[in-house]
Amino acid sequence: MLKFYYHTTPNPFKVALMLEELGIDYDTVPVDTRKGEQHAADFLALNPNAKLPVIDDDGTVVFDSNAILLYLARKHGRFMPAETDGQALSWFFFVATGLSPFSGQAVHFTRVHTDSAYATNRYEKEIARHYRLLDDHLASNEWIGGSDYDIADIAAWGWVAMAPFVLEAQGGLDPYPNVKAWFDRVNARPAAERAMALRTKFDFKQEMDETAMRAMFPSNFD
Amino acid sequence: MLKFYYHTTPNPFKVALMLEELGIDYDTVPVDTRKGEQHAADFLALNPNAKLPVIDDDGTVVFDSNAILLYLARKHGRFMPAETDGQALSWFFFVATGLSPFSGQAVHFTRVHTDSAYATNRYEKEIARHYRLLDDHLASNEWIGGSDYDIADIAAWGWVAMAPFVLEAQGGLDPYPNVKAWFDRVNARPAAERAMALRTKFDFKQEMDETAMRAMFPSNFD
DSSP states (O other), rough: OOOEEOOOHHHHHHHHHHHHHOOOOOOEEEEGGGGGGGGGGHHHOOOHHHHHHEEEETTEESSSSSHHHHHHHHTTTTTTOOOOOHHHHHHHHIIIIIIIHHHHHHHIIIIIOOOHHHHHHHHHHHHHHHHHHHHHHSSSSSSSTBBBBHHHHHHHHHTTTTTTTTTGGTTTTTHHHHHHHHHHHHTTSHHHHHHHGGTTSOOOOOOOOOHHHHHHHHTOOO | EEEEEEOSSSHHHHHHHHHHHHOOOEEEEEEOGTTTGSHHHHHHHHTOOOHHHHHHEETTTSSHHHHHHHHHHHHHOOSSOOOOOOHHHHHHHIIIIIIIIHHHHHHIIIIIIIOOOOHHHHHHHHHHHHHHHHHHEEEEEEETTTTSSSSSHHHHHHHHHHHHHHGGGTTTTTTOHHHHHHHHHHHHHHHHHHGGGGGGOOOOOOOHHHHHHHHHOOOGGG
């Protein structure tokens, strides 16, 4: 059976939604990143990048949330942009290489480290810019890839679910009504509700103590 | 004929290499980002994200360098990881969502803005970590995806070509002999030489004056 290594952070939840959409059976394997379990040798053998999520699909190991979405979409022939659909592919990567990593940087410089005013401004503005572009795009598109719900939506959902936190200073999704309406459309899908249920399936460590900081941000302690 | 909108920066050069590998005819359209040409209405209609590269393949517009690689690989059935090859897909996204955006942040905080010591350290360490992981991976793999040259290599080449600049403080590729050997293997391909020739095809603006800073880093001037 497919094993899904996860934590209750945005990137694994993209994969949770995809697995629920596909309706395939899987085992959830919690990896507690605040305890440093992502640095254990067994886990690094699956993903040397020491990050969640990872899947082990009966021996086929895939890491990076977007790689997993693409792998599963191709394997099952569902939620995959058509070969000729340049816009759907473009927006999938806008989410994968823009919205997602810049959301992560914005969280870092507004929550973890707030003493670098330049960096905080840079990432707050960059993430607002990404949301504004997505909002403009969704003014005339039902789904992020265009007319069909696909991996671009599934990829975006993981981080947009965190918007109340990531965009707190600007009022969460309030300035982005089209993103908000899109988010409601995704949440109305039964798969989204099932994916969300994983948030409380295991007790993950909550404390951001020094052990957690060292495990999650080793570059600050080198 | 396919139009290739580009600038002499790392992301467009991934696409230049791909086009040369495929041996298809294309027109190069220079977009001078230091003059702000990426913010012109005509260009934003192609890519609202105001970034290079973009292709217009007889009406099919694709933006984001990695989306373009995937689009062209699928269309032409070349350099595409097999559907069952989880590792090749994983490493393609390691490059697309990790090595590439973190290289960009490292350049920003070591060249453009150097007064945020925390951010400079964060991104110098993160990019070194990505290169170390890639170097370890290439100790036992000829190509980034594994045994075949594919879009993971083509994606990485654009940024690795900038390593003498991005990694200058640590001696460029010297600490990463396996990456260096891989880079030499890619450069030995005739397509790489032809792609590199695009660097001098047009005279792009060189000065990083205030116009250039405003065009490239608008979030600093909001």
